[in-house]
Amino acid sequence: MRVLTLASAPEGAAAVAAAEAHHGRLARELAGRAKMQLTAMNTDLRAAEQMHAALVAFCDRSLLPHAAAQEAAIYPTAHSMPEARLLIDSLIAEHRCLTALVDALRAAPTPAGAAADARALQVLFEEHTAKENGLVLPLLAMAPGVSLASLIADQHDRLAQDRPADAACLCLLAPSVLPTGLDGGAVEGETMAAQGRQYGSALLGQPAPPGGHHGGRDQGLVRLRVIVPTWPAARRPAAAR
Numbered sequence: 001m002r003v004l005t006l007a008s009a010p011e012g013a014a015a016v017a018a019a020e021a022h023h024g025r026l027a028r029e030l031a032g033r034a035k036m037q038l039t040a041m042n043t044d045l046r047a048a049e050q051m052h053a054a055l056v057a058f059c060d061r062s063l064l065p066h067a068a069a070q071e072a073a074i075y076p077t078a079h080s081m082p083e084a085r086l087l088i089d090s091l092i093a094e095h096r097c098l099t100a101l102v103d104a105l106r107a108a109p110t111p112a113g114a115a116a117d118a119r120a121l122q123v124l125f126e127e128h129t130a131k132e133n134g135l136v137l138p139l140l141a142m143a144p145g146v147s148l149a150s151l152i153a154d155q156h157d158r159l160a161q162d163r164p165a166d167a168a169c170l171c172l173l174a175p176s177v178l179p180t181g182l183d184g185g186a187v188e189g190e191t192m193a194a195q196g197r198q199y200g201s202a203l204l205g206q207p208a209p210p211g212g213h214h215g216g217r218d219q220g221l222v223r224l225r226v227i228v229p230t231w232p233a234a235r236r237p238a239a240a241r
Helices: 010-043 045-073 075-079 082-107 111-142 148-162 192-203
Strands: 002-005 170-172 186-188 222-225
Touching (some): 045 075, 045 082, 082 111
Antiparallel strands (some): 170 186
16 A cells, blocks of 8 residues: 655655654564564573573664654654644653663563563554654644754664664574564664665655555555644634643
8 A cells, every 4th residue: 555645845755754664664673573582482492592682682772772862853843842742741651661661671581571571562662653653753744844854864863873883783593483474584673774775765855665565455555644733723623622
């Protein structure tokens, strides 16, 4: 299914697509690692220990820095908008919950405990990014005088400064450890080059690589998303006041 995003400028729509794709890559890698943790727990305890350490490293390398960069680069602008203030406060609180879950995962004494914490982390992250994709990004893309592409570029710069040059890699795993449904015996970690291409597409106003499904019955369909920045005060529904 193709998604058509309406924004105040073409680069805003491209920035939304780039950010959504970035969220999608993080979510898929987290889900894959959580599944590997569960599979290894039932098949190979030594492999489960390795999966546990790799999952914690992924969170420290990618998930938590992503959240911190968002709070520094994107959230302040959204928080300055009265209609988004409570939403951003709740998302910051969810970042604290994500950090707490990573700490719980880090301290998990057994493979079963690590698998449970990993699943909880996966569910919360997916719900969290759904709010960002569906509410925060569209609001910023349509806000007059706001360049979402510039905000995302700032976020990327902060990530690049905080992340060691050798932090991103292709993590090869023994085929016996991989759960059914993961391709190629490897989980692709985010690389700085991939991030640069993604955010460069946003800044240049070019379409970002597709992040969703494009096949089957969805092929050829278009979902139109109309982004409305604010409700005029005189027409605002009572529930939104």
